[in-house]
Structure formats: structure tokens, C-alpha cells
Amino acid sequence: MTTPLTISPKGKRRRGDIRRLSPEVRAELDDRILKRKFNGYRDLKIWLRQNGCMIATTSVKRYANKLEQRLGAVRLATEQARLVIDAADDDDFEVNEALLRLVQQHLFTVLVELNGVDASKANLPAFARSVSALARASILQKKYIEEMRVRIIDKVAAAQQAVETAKERGLTEAGAAQIKNVLLEITE
Numbered sequence: 001m002t003t004p005l006t007i008s009p010k011g012k013r014r015r016g017d018i019r020r021l022s023p024e025v026r027a028e029l030d031d032r033i034l035k036r037k038f039n040g041y042r043d044l045k046i047w048l049r050q051n052g053c054m055i056a057t058t059s060v061k062r063y064a065n066k067l068e069q070r071l072g073a074v075r076l077a078t079e080q081a082r083l084v085i086d087a088a089d090d091d092d093f094e095v096n097e098a099l100l101r102l103v104q105q106h107l108f109t110v111l112v113e114l115n116g117v118d119a120s121k122a123n124l125p126a127f128a129r130s131v132s133a134l135a136r137a138s139i140l141q142k143k144y145i146e147e148m149r150v151r152i153i154d155k156v157a158a159a160q161q162a163v164e165t166a167k168e169r170g171l172t173e174a175g176a177a178q179i180k181n182v183l184l185e186i187t188e
Contacts, residue, residue, distance in 0.1 A: 017055060018063040025051050033064045034071065077106075100138050107131060159183050 021029065029044065031037070038044050041061040048055050080102055107130055163171070163179050 017059055021048075021053060025053065029063075030067060033067055096141055097138075100134055100141070104131075104134055107134070156183055 018026065018029070025048070029048070032044060032047070038047070041057050041064065044060045044064070045055060045057045048060065081099065107127070110127070160180070160183070163176050166179075167173075167176050
């Protein structure tokens with residue numbers, strides 16, 4: 001069994017923080033927090049002490065709050081993604097556009113929250129790459145949509161020209177109307 005907390009070079013247990021917990025103890029702590037298997041943060045502190053971990057009640061509370069915030073953010077993002085997909089009616093372009101906007105909104109929120117943070121502590125190059133990738137994806141998607149629109153217009157125009165030529169060669173009005181109806185169904 002692994003030790004729940006790192007051991008100092010002298011062989012004595014150090015007062016620690018949550019990051020130094022063994023993976024097993026940390027997983028059990030997370031489970032207890034998420035399933036609310038405790039009466040208070042002191043309960044968790046006592047449980048941790050029984051597992052050989054000396055962690056202050058305030059540290060346990062701070063960790064629990066952060067864990068619950070992360071879980072809340074994941075739940076919110078999942079719900080937002082579900083709403084986007086439901087609203088898009090199986091239109092992949094609408095889903096992509098909505099998801100791009102959602103990610104842009106979250107990145108903007110992060111940027112606003114970074115306003116008071118020391119720039120050396122923030123990973124600004126990664127943030128800039130994310131913004132750049134989103135902008136590029138949005139531009140490429142719009143370009144693709146425009147190319148498809150032009151191709152459809154060209155094909156419809158060519159088909160209409162073919163119908164006019166066929167009418168000149170004897171195609172009935174009813175036949176021409178039927179072909180136009182099929183073309184309109186395809187382009188919708």
C-alpha cells in the first residue's frame with residue numbers, strides 16, 4: 001500500500017496539503033465530497049488524519065469548494081452543449097457555430113477573470129492560441145458555407161438552363177414544373 005502523504009528525507013511525515021495525497025486517498029476524498037459523505041469539513045479532516053494525513057480544516061474546505069466549482073462548471077458546460085445540440089435540429093453547421101460562440105464566451109470570461117492576475121502566472125500563449133484557433137475555425141466554416149452556397153446556386157442555374165433547353169426541344173410545361181419542384185426540394 002502506498003503512503004497517503006509524501007515522506008520527508010528524515011522519514012517523518014510532513015504537514016501537507018491535498019496535492020500531496022496518494023491517488024487512492026485523494027480519490028476517496030473526492031468521492032466523499034461529491035457524494036456528501038460527511039457532516040462537516042472537520043469530519044473530513046479527522047478521516048484524513050486517520051489515513052495518516054495532517055491537513056487543516058480550512059485546506060479541506062478550500063479543496064472541497066474548488067472541486068465543487070469544477071464539477072459545477074462541467075455540469076454547466078454539459079448542459080449548454082446539450083441545449084445547443086437540441087436547438088440546432090441536427091444541422092452540423094449550426095451546432096459548430098453555436099459551440100464556437102460558447103467557447104468564445106467562456107474564453108472571454110477567463111480573460112476578464114485574468115484582469116487582476118499576475119501575467120506570469122497565466123498561460124497567455126496558450127490562451128492566445130485558443131483564441132486564434134477559434135477565429136480560424138469560424139472563418140473556415142463561414143468560407144465553406146459560402147462556397148457551398150455558390151456551388152448550389154451554380155448547379156440550380158445550370159439545371160434551370162437545362163430545363164429551358166429541354167422545353168425548347170419539346171418538354172411540356174408539366175414536365176418542366178415537375179423538374180423545378182425536384183430542384184427546389186434539393187436546394188432547401
